[in-house]
Amino acid sequence: MGKKQTDHMPSFSSLLAFLISFIFKEILAAEFPSAVVPVNVGLVLDMNSWAGKMSSSCISMALSDFHETHSYYKTRLFVHSRDSNTTVIGAADAAVDLMRNENVQAILGPQTSMQANYVINLGQYAEIPIISFSATSPTLSSLRSEYFIRATLNDSSQAQAIGSLVQAFGWRAAVPIYVDTEFGEGIVPYLSDALQDVEAHIPYRSVIHPSASDPEIVAELYKLMTMQTRVFIVHMPPTLGYRLFALAKQVGMMTEEYAWIVTTGMTNHLSFLHPSKKKYMEGVLGVVPHVPRRKKLNRFISRWRRKNQQLIDDHVDLSFFGLWAYDAATALAKAVEGAYISTMRSKETIQSSSVHHQVSAISQIGKSLPTVLSKTRFNGLTGSFNIVDGQLQSAYFKILNIMTNGERAVGFWSPEKGLTRTLKLPESRLYSSSQVSLKGIIWPGDTTSTPKGWVIPTNGKKLKIGIPVRGGNAFVNVVRDPSTNKTTFTGYSIDVFDTLMNMLPYHVPYEYVPFSKPNGESAGTYNDLVYQVYLKKFDAVVGDITIRANRSTYADFTQPYTDSGIAMVVPLHDRRTKNAWVFLKPLTWDLWVISACFFVFVGFLICILEHRTNEEFAGNNRQQVGTGFWFSFSILFFAHREKVVTNVARFVVIIWCFVVLILTQSYTASLTSMLTIQQLEPSVAGIQDLIANADNVGYPKGSFIAELLMQKLKFDESRLKEYDTLDELELLFSKDKAHGGIAAVVDELPYMKIFLSKHCSKYTMVTPFIKTDGFGFVSSDHFNVFLKYSHLCIKFMYLMIF
Template sequence: MMTPRISFDADMLLFLALSFSAIVVSSSDGPHLAVAQSSDNSATTIPVNVGVIVDLKTWVGQMGLTCVNMSLSDFYSSNPSHKTRLVLNVRDSEGDEVAAAAAALDLIKNKQVQAIIGPQSSGQADFILHLGNKSHVPIISFSATNPFLSSIRNPYFIRAAQNDSSQVKAISAVVQAFGWREAVLIYVDNEFGEGIIPSLTDALEEVDTRVSHRSLIPPSATDDQIGLELYKLMTMQTRVFIVHMLPTLGQRLFAKAKEVGMMERGYVWILTNGITDLLSSVDSSVVASSMQGILGIKTYVPHTRNLDNFMVQWKKKFQQDNPSVPSPPLNIFGYYAYDAARALAMAVEEMGTGNFTFQILNASTDVTDLDTFGVSQTGEKLLQELANTTFMGLTGNFSLVDGQLESSVFQIVNINGNAARGIGFWTLKNGLLRDLNPFHTNKYSTSKSNFGTIIWPGDSTSIPKGWELPTNGKSLKILVPVKDGFKQYVTVTRDPTTNTSQVTGYCIDIFRAVIEKMPYAVTYELIPFAFPNGSSAGGYNDMIDQVYYQNYDAVVSDMTIRANRSLYVEFTLPYTESMGAMLVPYKNNKSKNAWVFLKPLTWDLWLTTGCFFVFIALVVWILEHQINEDFGGPAAHQVGTSLWFSFSTMVFAQRERSFSNLTRFVVIVWVFVVLILTQSYTASLSSLLVVQNYQPTITDMYQLLNSGERVGCQYDSFLCETLKQMKFGDDRLVSYQSVEECDALLSKGSSRVGLQLQLTKSATLNSSFSILQQIYHDPDI
């Protein structure tokens, strides 16, 4: 049945504006008209048409309309000298996008409203925004929080509320504080639910938390459908659930979660402000029985005297307008509606008493309604005034940034009993805080120590780890090698009585440490690669084949990463250095004869040094023998004195004085050279006498290949294959499986069918075999 429309022309509208002394709101389902209260100088006020689109069958719509009326009444009562008065033209959207769009079209075309407060939901606003952009009529919504409704793409859209995405940093800070690494997103399958998901996912990834699953709940889902989705979530290992939906669907979700056993110890539930801000509208029995222990993000509203006075007046006003609704709960959207109406009234007054008219762009016939409505001549100026409007509202400082309210504070709450108890705060500047102390430092905190006491689901005070073993999870089958020797890395001990095996070793310890650090459960079974009698079933390449053919899930061992193996399986990053080394006999170059003092310098250097002694003696004699009597006398005496002077400079024992400055310069240079020679000689001789000088008998693989000696390599090591590729014959290769066997082969030597790789029999034999064990423990590492 069509609802009859009531239309008013401009003269009638002005008459009503001047006649009404109080705000009048029709209680019928048809259009509503409200005129703001005027003062005695009402004859000089200018009425300005403003539209209001809300769903009058919902609690938010009724509450929002009452708050808008109260806001205008309070504003004009406290400012009787203002020249403008907002005239409200109310339309019921009936919870339908088409009806909301039709209402907006009617308000713009027929009423020529200068602005529209509403619509109520994000879905309804999506189409109305285009009408506002085309007609230059600002659309001011106090409850459409979908982030996709951006003022950047829709310049005439004003969000007099907070964007849903403004809380994602607070949610990720809570998750990071408790170290949870996976989370499941549960949200309603509509515009409201989907809008926050991209930014929330990004915020969680920034703190190294992965969204393991997204669960969409249709708005009209039955209890059975909700139950099936929850049962599916129970089979997963993640136990951290972030819920974003409205209370009507949320209370049904948690009632079902309680029924299936998902409100017990170990579960974590985090609510966005979609529910926590409207918790008062949730059935108290559901809160008390099915929502205990839940964490929530709540929009923080500072407690002020102005807010207390408003709540008292609002209850009286709402009960007058809606006597059939007992004990009405007031929530954040009522505050937003009150502040939005006040901001609009202030912006219109700042514009002055200009001509609030529309320009018709298309007056031709045979066109649709979308073609015939005009463009507001004051819309752009009104938009600018709204952007510049600031005042202290019910929710704090009202200031629009990029066309919407921004808040830097959220409260973290914990639901216990019938209410949400505050346990901390989150601010954009300081992160998680226990209280809003104005003297906090600039350091950003994500420490859980900033929270108060938290009661988790199941009446537990222990922090849930965020995951549990899945009810139908798959256990990984992990292969480990069975080796006869070099068991320090992997050791398989078989118990014949129980036919079970115990696996230990360095590689196993690292594997188990990694599993314990995983942020979620991984069940596994270590399976020895052996025959029923306990003997090895194959080597490393055979185990790789088992993984490649998907008979097993992984291999844990001291296995070398090789190019040919990487063609079939993936390797983790190495945790030890992989290398091959030769262990060969050494030769001691330490001299045992009496002429060891000649070893530090070569014969060429000895000869050069002696020549320089003679040369310096000659230079000194040439410079001194004519002026220095010490260098005079018979020829033999002159030669002896000059040589003695040159040699005695090493110990500064010369008796002869030098008279020539050139001689002194030569002596200084010569003393410096002698000092270097003596120090170098002393250091080299000390090294020869003290340090053992071992040199390998074989220095490279090609020398070993040409020597014809037998070479040992560990059994089933890739080095044996590498040696064959280097032209080592099978008759020259001897494999060993333990340190003891390697010792025996090295001790025999090639002459006794052993290896020509011998260790010196000395007191250092045990330590040498320790080195051997480190090098040859297993070339497959």
């Protein structure tokens, strides 16, 4: 029993602290009974709006709470409210009225960014600070007014979080849908930079007028449906945004192939949305500031709901702007006290009388408030209140998955750690933009499969891909069917390009266009073809296009996808002997005679050493001689079966086996060399021999090879013979010089390898003598997204193939 009483009794330390605080307040009140100084502040809101009603009630509660806990402060804030009537002119008139008739020292509000733009200029002129807790447009910061304090988050602070989301799911493009106002346009530059940092781009910007009708919005949605991008970032006020999603649901844009991300412009007002309307936003991702739920915040929410039951019945619940309004009013009350004390202590006012002393101090509060507010620090409802350069600093964002029955947090984003499932992470954790850092997401269409972010567009512009026209080309072959007038494109370069486009994470429609005249012939050289990209006749060029410095001045190239270099191929001279006695040539006649003599000598010597003790060499003289010769000759093939028993004979056999081994191996190698390598010699040793002999040289039609041979190697133009196909090249080699035949061909290494693969027994390649950068695809400037991504893909494919 005694223990229970002890648990409920306040401790002695808490009682002592309460008594000291109470006595201190009473002493201050008794010593300065008339020290309360009224300070007028203005409040400009749209009083008939949900946010206006909520913010007004929060400011009233904030000042009441502050003055109750700071009763010893000398200043008291008296709020004079004005209704802006949801218009810019109304907000400006309200601000002017407060400045002229109420002598306000600061103004809280106005509610929207467009209203704030005008009121900030008025505050700068009158030297009265404008403290906004709901104007989030980044363009307001560009006004650079020292009298503008933004006690809410700048819209630009969420751009990087959205960029991390786009990167996490592998999307390469996203379309922003924003309202055509200062609020909507302010975030677009920051959003564009954030997407560019994650290698994504904005193919189209969808702008919705604030007073757009439903048919106008539907028309814009149908336009978006015809495009390939299926990732949309919505940034607009909640009322217009809810209409947009309702119409998107109606036209079929809330299915599994679509991905939607909404900014804080809508997520900050989700508490206002009636549950029946959230079904239109099911599966949408939202970015919202993270406010830790603490006891102080929970107690305030309970108090606010008890005092504003009527607003809750009208489906107006507490939102972030209400919390920021509470903290802004608290910060203003703290700053007013600090500014008043600072002004009272100034030398300029101390010399005045007491009455004039207070009046003069109050009149100077507005000028001092911006400086004092920038130094004001406290823990508010939304966390740490910290103003830097007139801007409330942000830290964390929460990623929401909006469902019919509410919102579900799937992760967080912070500038230091990126996307995370929880905020309690070790300091060693690196920045993450991975999908695995988020919890499971229910996407539109009630699916857990991540949308790929693109589809084949119904009216997308097809890129024109120029193709060189060369018949019988293994890299590019253009065949036109006269009966159907249909052109077919085949070849290694076409296959590589098609594979590359299939590897892209989004669909790019394109069509091949031959670079030809109406009669089907080539319309020019390869330099002319590349120049068409500069003239914007083609978006890209695919084919056996060599990467050259002069071509790079007016077009961009991808990574090379073939070997590089220029080589020369010449015919082989076959000096091999065709008669039946060619096997005698590896050894000279002297060597043949000496070898025969040694065969006889070794056989005779073995007979003498073995005939007395070895029965295999016994018999009459003829048998002994025959056995000895047979034994000596069979050693040549290591086929002897007779055994030697004397040590001297064994030594002779070892020496003779070694000699025979050397003799047979040398004979085999010499004969092989005479029948193959030594007899297949190139007809031309080098490029200088061609110049010295004034031989004809072949080169591919339309290639830069002719220019290189004439300018760099000084070949006479009359000695250059062009060919179109490899079959024509073979025909040129078959002719003699007098009839236009060629002694060599100079072409790029990939083509020479193909030619030699068909005629390896008749021709050989001289070592490449000029380096090139290989074949690459040509791209225009507005096709640079493909070019950037293709560098990685082509490099990967090159490594896999070669």
